[in-house]
Amino acid sequence: MSHTGIRTAAAAVTAVAVLASVAGCGSGGGSDGKSLRYWSMWTENEPQAEVLKSAIKDFTKDTGIKVDVQWQGRTVMEKLAPTLTTGKVPDLVDQSDDKMYPTLIASGRAKDLSGVFDRPATGEKGPLSSKLKMSYMDYLRELPDGGGKKWMVPYEVTSVNLWYDGADKSVKAPATWDDLLDTCAQLKKKDRACISADGDQPVYIGWWLDYLADRIGGDGVMKKAITDKSGKGWDDPAVKEAAEKVRELVDKGYLLKGFDASKYPEQQNRWAEGKAAFNLNGSWLPTETAKFAKKGFDVKAAPFPSAVPGKGGKRNATDVRLFGFAVPKQAKNAAAAEKFISYFMAKKRLDGIASKAGNITPRPDIEAPPVLKDVKEQLESTPSREQMPGSVTDYVDKVFYPAYKELFFGEATPDQFLAKIKKLHTAYAKARR
Numbered sequence: 001m002s003h004t005g006i007r008t009a010a011a012a013v014t015a016v017a018v019l020a021s022v023a024g025c026g027s028g029g030g031s032d033g034k035s036l037r038y039w040s041m042w043t044e045n046e047p048q049a050e051v052l053k054s055a056i057k058d059f060t061k062d063t064g065i066k067v068d069v070q071w072q073g074r075t076v077m078e079k080l081a082p083t084l085t086t087g088k089v090p091d092l093v094d095q096s097d098d099k100m101y102p103t104l105i106a107s108g109r110a111k112d113l114s115g116v117f118d119r120p121a122t123g124e125k126g127p128l129s130s131k132l133k134m135s136y137m138d139y140l141r142e143l144p145d146g147g148g149k150k151w152m153v154p155y156e157v158t159s160v161n162l163w164y165d166g167a168d169k170s171v172k173a174p175a176t177w178d179d180l181l182d183t184c185a186q187l188k189k190k191d192r193a194c195i196s197a198d199g200d201q202p203v204y205i206g207w208w209l210d211y212l213a214d215r216i217g218g219d220g221v222m223k224k225a226i227t228d229k230s231g232k233g234w235d236d237p238a239v240k241e242a243a244e245k246v247r248e249l250v251d252k253g254y255l256l257k258g259f260d261a262s263k264y265p266e267q268q269n270r271w272a273e274g275k276a277a278f279n280l281n282g283s284w285l286p287t288e289t290a291k292f293a294k295k296g297f298d299v300k301a302a303p304f305p306s307a308v309p310g311k312g313g314k315r316n317a318t319d320v321r322l323f324g325f326a327v328p329k330q331a332k333n334a335a336a337a338e339k340f341i342s343y344f345m346a347k348k349r350l351d352g353i354a355s356k357a358g359n360i361t362p363r364p365d366i367e368a369p370p371v372l373k374d375v376k377e378q379l380e381s382t383p384s385r386e387q388m389p390g391s392v393t394d395y396v397d398k399v400f401y402p403a404y405k406e407l408f409f410g411e412a413t414p415d416q417f418l419a420k421i422k423k424l425h426t427a428y429a430k431a432r433r
Helices: 015-023 047-063 076-085 097-105 114-118 177-189 202-217 221-227 237-251 266-272 285-292 334-344 347-355 370-381 393-408 414-431
Strands: 035-040 066-071 092-096 153-165 193-196 276-282 299-302 318-326 384-386
Touching: 035 047, 035 076, 035 334, 047 066, 047 334, 047 347, 076 092, 076 097, 092 097, 092 334, 097 318, 114 334, 153 347, 153 370, 177 193, 177 237, 177 276, 193 266, 202 221, 202 237, 202 276, 202 318, 202 393, 221 237, 237 393, 237 414, 266 276, 266 285, 276 285, 299 370, 318 334, 318 370, 334 347, 393 414
Parallel strands: 035 066, 035 092, 193 276, 318 384
Antiparallel strands: 092 318, 153 276, 153 299, 153 318
């Protein structure tokens, strides 16, 4: 299964394509309680879609409520945007929290779903909230009206980890940054790369700086850097130290050659072939690279290593990204949409996200796929933090990546990187006042 839709380097859909798609999906329809319109982020043949299709079929059989599902793909939020001012919105949508927020949540157009959490999942006892690891949602931003963070009901949890081959005797999970550098140095002596990275993926390479800054300065350093309109957040010494550590990886030649000119998924596939020891990536990596893995490859995930201690903060937090349901405020069949959410979140149906789609769910009582068991243990034993906290697609494309790629590609010093990103950041903030 691919999560390419979360890659902020993906090309934006043109306005014409968006409007054409909206027009092709029918009008809003009335409220009859016997049907609902669902726009999904998945394409029809993906494993998640297969799990959802099965649940939809059973839901209609059990309740009589028909579900008109449109498999919109990763641009579902772009397609949703024009409908939010027309009243012809779908009743139910799903996507990752970072994609939902700027389109549906920040505009105040999402329904508070607290009631779904307060009620049992269909056929179960006790509120849904008692069945979920609710702390996964701690990092979510609140509704604009102060209505809390329950605008999404997550059904899939992903994280970012340092991946390696457990069968490789020359590689072990690094507990500290120095451990990682030591392993890289030993591998270099054997003329072997330590780290693979697809340089055309802004968020993927950005996770190195993102994790390091918060490991050094405490949770919140990167969020301030990204969200402080003044740009002063980029002056934090922890950010500079993180940038220095990233540049050290490049200067010492620890990255697999070609990273600066690679086209996804070239470098992650070469990691699976054993050409590099580590790959910093999401929990979808094992599935995406399975057909390229060398014989005997034992996929393991380690937490991002600790770095120089700072003052306070959650320095063992794990990057989390949630995928789940939301209901637009203008939905004419919101009650039916909520019924479907409660139906799907029951253990016997949600289990398919793990057993068939190969991913982690927010329910601790559902076993993770074997290859993700260590990831689930990390998620359940550490605080959750948002990946690239507070960022949105156009910020990454217009501010972060243009400056950061020069640092990561060895074309700029840490000071030059910080000077450029501050300049781009302040211009970006000024344009949005």
